[in-house]
Amino acid sequence: GAGVSQSPSNKVTEKGKDVELRCDPISGHTALYWYRQSLGQGLEFLIYFQGNSAPDKSGLPSDRFSAERTGGSVSTLTIQRTQQEDSAVYLCASSLVGQGGNSPLHFGNGTRLTVT
Amino acid sequence: RKEVEQDPGPFNVPEGATVAFNCTYSNSASQSFFWYRQDCRKEPKLLMSVYSSGNEDGRFTAQLNRASQYISLLIRDSKLSDSATYLCVVRGGGFKTIFGAGTRLFVKA
Numbered sequence: 001g002a003g004v005s006q007s008p009s010n011k012v013t014e015k016g017k018d019v020e021l022r023c024d025p026i027s028g029h030t031a032l033y034w035y036r037q038s039l040g041q042g043l044e045f046l047i048y049f050q051g052n053s054a055p056d057k058s059g060l061p062s063d064r065f066s067a068e069r070t071g072g073s074v075s076t077l078t079i080q081r082t083q084q085e086d087s088a089v090y091l092c093a094s095s096l097v098g099q100g101g102n103s104p105l106h107f108g109n110g111t112r113l114t115v116t
Numbered sequence: 117r118k119e120v121e122q123d124p125g126p127f128n129v130p131e132g133a134t135v136a137f138n139c140t141y142s143n144s145a146s147q148s149f150f151w152y153r154q155d156c157r158k159e160p161k162l163l164m165s166v167y168s169s170g171n172e173d174g175r176f177t178a179q180l181n182r183a184s185q186y187i188s189l190l191i192r193d194s195k196l197s198d199s200a201t202y203l204c205v206v207r208g209g210g211f212k213t214i215f216g217a218g219t220r221l222f223v224k225a
Contacts, residue, residue, distance in 0.1 A: 031211055033213060035215070041217065042203070042215055042216060042217030042218050043160070043203070043215040045212065045213070045214055045215070048211065048212060048213070050210075050211055056210065056212050058212070091159060091160075095211075095213075097211065102148045102165055104150055104162040104165060105150075105160075105162075105205075105213060106162075107159035107160055107161070108159065109159055110159055
């Protein structure tokens with residue numbers, strides 16, 4: 001079956017512009033996660049959605065970052081007024097819930113964002 | 117203190133060697149644990165889940181010590197294809213899932 005799909009795969013934008021990154025999770029996965037990975041660094045947790053519960057936004061680095069998940073499926077991560085330090089790979093993952101919490105995350109290929 | 121800590125390495129080992137990676141986590145309420153592998157410029161992929169009693173998958177063995185809040189991964193008979201970054205992953209009670217910064221492994225012929 002289809003895996004996690006992210007678009008675009010690459011995005012180059014000018015400093016100060018807004019960008020939207022899209023994630024389409026695996027069908028039936030109720031948990032959806034966003035992470036950021038800068039070059040040579042680890043994965044930085046940004047936000048996760050679980051069903052209809054309020055999202056855990058504790059990892060969002062500033063109020064320029066926001067995310068939504070419509071209809072419990074597709075998610076959009078929006079970065080307003082982009083800065084050069086926002087340049088990174090943005091990874092989305094989805095997971096089943098309800099298997100004792102032991103369901104692994106399945107990742108998309110990521111969106112490589114470059115802010116010039 | 118970071119929520120999940122790993123030795124960044126790199127570990128440089130010859131083919132056939134046994135190598136062990138360690139990971140510690142700070143949240144005693146953490147419930148699920150995983151090891152992921154990430155190749156250069158690729159997304160992370162699940163290597164194995166970590167169960168309380170320890171578990172083995174071929175050349176890979178994972179151990180969990182809840183009392184010490186410590187997870188380990190042992191790779192036996194290392195192959196060139198094992199060269200990658202190994203990520204320790206910890207999930208709390210609310211499904212928030214945190215990744216360690218990773219340990220780099222280079223296996224040389």
